[in-house]
Amino acid sequence: MADPDVSVDHAPSPLQWREGDMPYSSQFGDHFYCQTDGRLECGYVFLDGNGLPERWGAGGMFRIGELGFGTGLNFCETWRQWRLWRAAHPDRAGHLHMTSFELFPMAAAEIDRALSRWPEIDRERQALAAHWPDRREGRITLSLSDDVTLTVVCGRAEQDVPAWEHQADAWFLDGFAPSKNPDMWSLSLMQAVFDHTADGGSFATYAAAGFVRRNLQAAGFAVNRRPGFAGKREMLFGRKGVT
Structure with a gap:
């Protein structure tokens, strides 16, 4: 892990490229998204696992919290789905605000390259890359x-989630694999996620490790399991205040 006294903007990049444009983290020894199809995995795990887009029908501000912004793939696919849902329901008012917690924010060119394999999100990818700042520290x-508003909190989630001033209606728990980055799945962080979840709010994750499930349950979530994406045995999802 990077020295906490060194700004994220100047931390050494852990990013490598494999199989052309497949981003890989040498820091954690893991790919940034599912090698089968990260965009489809986002829809299956994070959107469907949180009951989206159906829950957007309530209107008003809908807040999504995310652990691990990575390439911005989850944000871009969620924004695409939000745009399609709003077009199909022009009478429904609402605002989507996604807040993601990321230790190693990529550069705009890296985001653009990593997401270029999916023409379905060209519009969102280009907008994100065009607005992404050169200095990536603090809060973007x-x-x-x-x-649609995006906030990326650059730093350690273990410190920044407990200090967050909002509560999420849904969480995308998308840190690197629990075996590679156990700090992102610790009981203390899962407790902070629970504490910053609105009553009736939800989480979803591709992870199904036993200690992750137990930590989520110990934090207070009602946890469910279902088959994972692309043949993976299981994934986890659940709610706060639902038994």
Whole structure:
């Protein structure tokens, strides 16, 4: 892990490229997204696992919290789905605000390269890369349309999630694999996620390790399991305040 006294903007990049444009973290020894199809995995695990887009029908501000911004793939696919849902429901008002916690934020060119394999999110990818700042430290907030806001908190989630001033309606738990990066799945961090979840709010994750499930349950979530994406045995999802 990077020295906590060194700004994230100047930390050494752990990013490598494999199989052309497949980003890989040498820091954690893991790919940034599912090698089968990261965009489809986002839809299956994070959107469907949190009951989205159906829950957007309530209107108002909908907040998503995310552990691990990575390439921005989850954000871009969620924004695409939000845009399609709003077009199909022009009478429904609402605002999507996604806040992601990321230790090693990529550069704009790296985000652009990593997401270029999916033409379905070209519009979102280009907008994100165009607005992404050169200095990536502290807190980045981007108003990408009149109804979509992205905030990326650059630093250690273990410190930044407990200090977050909001509660999420849904969480995307997308840190590197628990075996590679156990700190992102610790009981203390899962407790902070629970504490910053609205009543009736939800989480979803591709992870199904026993200690992750136990930590989520110990934090207070009602945890469920279902088959994972692309043949993976299981994934986890659940709610706060639902038994």
